[in-house]
Amino acid sequence: MSARAKRLDPLDLYVTAIILIGGACMVWLGVDGAGGLSLLLSPEVAIFAVFALIGEFVPLKVFTRGAEGEVTTSTTFAMATMLAAGPLASFVALAGANLLADGIRRKPPKKVAFNIAQYGITIAASGLVLKATTGLPRAHEPHLVPADLIGILLAATVFFICNTGLVATVIAFAQRLSLWRYLAEDIFFQCATAGLMLGLAPVVVLAADFSLPAIALLFLPLFAVHRGGSEAIAKEHQALHDALTGLPNRELFRDRIDQAIRSSRRSGESAVVMIMDLDHFKEINDTLGHHHGDLLLQEVSRRLQATLRDSDTVARLGGDEFGVLLPRVATSQDATAVAGELLVALREPFVLEGMRLEIDASVGIALHPVHGEDVETLNQRADIAMYSAKQSGRGYAIFEPELDRHSPRRLALAGGLRSAINQSEITLYYQPKADLRSSRIVGVEALARWDHPEFGIVGPSEFVPIAEQTGLITPLTSHVLDVALRQIREWSDNGLELTIAVNLSARSFLDTHLAVEIPRLLARWDVRAEQLELEITESMLMTDPARAEATLARLSQIGLTLSVDDFGTGYSSLANLKRLPVDVIKIDKSFVMEMAVDASDAAIVRSTIDLAHNLGLRVVAEGVESEDAWRQLEALGCDYAQGYYLSRPLPADAATRLIRERGTARDATPPALRVVHGVGA
Numbered sequence: 001m002s003a004r005a006k007r008l009d010p011l012d013l014y015v016t017a018i019i020l021i022g023g024a025c026m027v028w029l030g031v032d033g034a035g036g037l038s039l040l041l042s043p044e045v046a047i048f049a050v051f052a053l054i055g056e057f058v059p060l061k062v063f064t065r066g067a068e069g070e071v072t073t074s075t076t077f078a079m080a081t082m083l084a085a086g087p088l089a090s091f092v093a094l095a096g097a098n099l100l101a102d103g104i105r106r107k108p109p110k111k112v113a114f115n116i117a118q119y120g121i122t123i124a125a126s127g128l129v130l131k132a133t134t135g136l137p138r139a140h141e142p143h144l145v146p147a148d149l150i151g152i153l154l155a156a157t158v159f160f161i162c163n164t165g166l167v168a169t170v171i172a173f174a175q176r177l178s179l180w181r182y183l184a185e186d187i188f189f190q191c192a193t194a195g196l197m198l199g200l201a202p203v204v205v206l207a208a209d210f211s212l213p214a215i216a217l218l219f220l221p222l223f224a225v226h227r228g229g230s231e232a233i234a235k236e237h238q239a240l241h242d243a244l245t246g247l248p249n250r251e252l253f254r255d256r257i258d259q260a261i262r263s264s265r266r267s268g269e270s271a272v273v274m275i276m277d278l279d280h281f282k283e284i285n286d287t288l289g290h291h292h293g294d295l296l297l298q299e300v301s302r303r304l305q306a307t308l309r310d311s312d313t314v315a316r317l318g319g320d321e322f323g324v325l326l327p328r329v330a331t332s333q334d335a336t337a338v339a340g341e342l343l344v345a346l347r348e349p350f351v352l353e354g355m356r357l358e359i360d361a362s363v364g365i366a367l368h369p370v371h372g373e374d375v376e377t378l379n380q381r382a383d384i385a386m387y388s389a390k391q392s393g394r395g396y397a398i399f400e401p402e403l404d405r406h407s408p409r410r411l412a413l414a415g416g417l418r419s420a421i422n423q424s425e426i427t428l429y430y431q432p433k434a435d436l437r438s439s440r441i442v443g444v445e446a447l448a449r450w451d452h453p454e455f456g457i458v459g460p461s462e463f464v465p466i467a468e469q470t471g472l473i474t475p476l477t478s479h480v481l482d483v484a485l486r487q488i489r490e491w492s493d494n495g496l497e498l499t500i501a502v503n504l505s506a507r508s509f510l511d512t513h514l515a516v517e518i519p520r521l522l523a524r525w526d527v528r529a530e531q532l533e534l535e536i537t538e539s540m541l542m543t544d545p546a547r548a549e550a551t552l553a554r555l556s557q558i559g560l561t562l563s564v565d566d567f568g569t570g571y572s573s574l575a576n577l578k579r580l581p582v583d584v585i586k587i588d589k590s591f592v593m594e595m596a597v598d599a600s601d602a603a604i605v606r607s608t609i610d611l612a613h614n615l616g617l618r619v620v621a622e623g624v625e626s627e628d629a630w631r632q633l634e635a636l637g638c639d640y641a642q643g644y645y646l647s648r649p650l651p652a653d654a655a656t657r658l659i660r661e662r663g664t665a666r667d668a669t670p671p672a673l674r675v676v677h678g679v680g681a
Contacts, residue, residue, distance in 0.1 A: 011173040015114050022117020025124035033088030044208040045085045049093035052077040056101035079201030086137050087127025094119050122162040130155035156198045242316040245301035253315035253323045257375045260327040264368050271368040272335040274324035275382040279360045281320035295352045303345045339363045339396040362389040363396035371399045414466050421479050428483050429649035433642045436634045441662050443499035446484045447649045468507050477508040485525040501533035506540050515554045529559030537565050556581035578615050589623020609638050
């Protein structure tokens with residue numbers, strides 16, 4: 001921001017104006033009241049000044065929907081000092097207490113100057129009213145008489161209006177809020193606390209006139225006001241903030257977005273809403289326990305706050321989802337720059353009770369007014385962008401109109417997924433896998449399909465991420481395994497001995513419940529463990545090798561066949577895999593499909609087959625779509641092939657017919673290879 005832009009900032013202009021006006025008021029107070037300053041040395045006024053100082057050190061923290069402020073009991077004794085010794089004595093007592101308290105708290109000099117200046121304005125205005133209506137203070141008469149009551153009430157009212165209005169305006173400017181809305185939401189609480197404390201000022205003076213020790217009796221009502229205010233503030237804070245992290249919750253986040261939208265309309269600047277989701281948080285929670293999960297969320301919240309400006313908002317929306325509001329940005333590039341900074345901050349390792357954790361996140365970005373004019377639309381579109389970022393692995397994404405075509409569909413899928421699992425709308429298709437030498441079918445890969453009543457057949461690439469985000473991945477995995485094992489049982493009863501491979505998502509793979517659920521399902525359908533093959537991706541193994549090795553060991557002890565899917569697309573090597581209890585690797589189809597025309601791909605396939613066999617692993621080639629590829633893989637010594645040349649994924653009935661026609665590995669006579677095209681989805 002340029003120096004000129006800073007000078008023209010409304011907040012800076014306002015604060016500077018208040019400091020100048022306050023300075024003028026302080027000069028007037030000094031000139032007008034210099035003669036009565038000696039009254040500060042009287043015992044009762046000295047006590048008032050001490051209590052004003054104490055009040056500054058025990059303020060009530062006020063958490064409103066828009067910002068944070070303070071209410072102090074020092075105003076009671078400042079007003080009492082004004083009644084007993086005049087405006088100048090009141091200002092000296094209050095400004096001195098404020099200066100000392102702010103100095104100890106190391107508040108910025110400009111904030112300290114503003115606080116003292118606004119007290120100067122407040123006391124000068126209320127002092128003028130008091131002088132005009134009562135003639136107080138009167139050094140040689142009883143301090144208060146019944147005729148003073150109206151003037152005191154008027155002076156206290158002016159004190160309250162000035163003090164509350166000046167502070168509310170600076171908060172509204174700082175937070176880009178509507179002043180009138182902020183005052184409307186805050187006025188009742190201010191009247192019940194600050195207003196009531198000012199109302200006690202004449203009672204303090206009367207008690208001092210009666211007997212100085214009688215002032216102690218006023219601690220009870222002051223304590224009651226302070227205690228009641230503290231409880232009200234605590235309840236308000238609890239209703240609007242997350243208990244674990246102390247961040248604003250979803251309700252307060254929505255309210256601040258609404259305030260930012262109003263400000264954006266006035267200023268013409270853009271406001272930015274970000275929705276952030278931690279990647280693989282559930283696995284951390286499930287594996288390490290909720291204690292470490294909570295510690296991680298707290299550390300994440302601290303890093304996000306430290307990265308953002310004071311005027312920005314970070315909120316916890318629930319679970320591992322956070323919201324970020326940037327009330328003022330110039331361009332979309334500024335928004336993506338902030339998103340990048342947040343991701344960089346989160347990618348630094350976390351050390352929790354001696355344990356080192358590395359996490360990542362996905363951030364969706366929506367700008368007002370480009371992507372929406374209201375809170376609901378901005379939140380929804382930031383969420384859509386976040387989903388896109390998670391799918392693409394880019395880290396962050398800005399909402400684009402073409403993404404919105406899928407949002408109603410995705411919402412519908414998310415809303416119906418639980419019932420789809422319970423009502424068996426999730427079915428399995430089976431893609432055969434054949435021995436390259438005999439051409440016989442040795443097994444199938446189970447591929448989930450959702451037979452949706454409105455959208456037709458929906459693939460797993462759409463609904464599995466939704467299941468992971470909505471906490472339905474565990475019941476979905478159990479359902480898929482149950483259907484797959486039932487199919488093995490049915491084929492076995494009909495003389496077809498096959499293996500069946502089931503893909504695991506990252507969250508399912510690291511779910512400790514899986515090692516308990518699989519033996520139960522195997523026993524239910526009386527299926528041998530080696531007939532079930534679990535496929536995990538290379539990237540899942542390499543993200544956290546130690547946890548992956550422990551998980552694989554648990555699954556291997558059950559007797560399952562374990563295979564690594566999409567091999568060659570991640571960062572691992574066969575050397576890394578040799579220490580893991582895996583049985584099969586599947587060469588990614590991107591290498592197989594191009595090996596006839598790309599010498600590099602052919603070399604990768606050949607090397608992978610040779611090294612895998614040296615390690616005692618079997619090899620499956622995916623994406624076999626031509627006879628040439630089949631023959632080439634056979635010549636290279638690959639064990640199994642899977643792809644459209646053999647068959648597309650088929651429903652259970654069609655897969656059964658194909659298996660019967662082609663024969664299984666247990667049959668005596670190899671059949672001629674017959675290709676199945678265009679069947680299934």
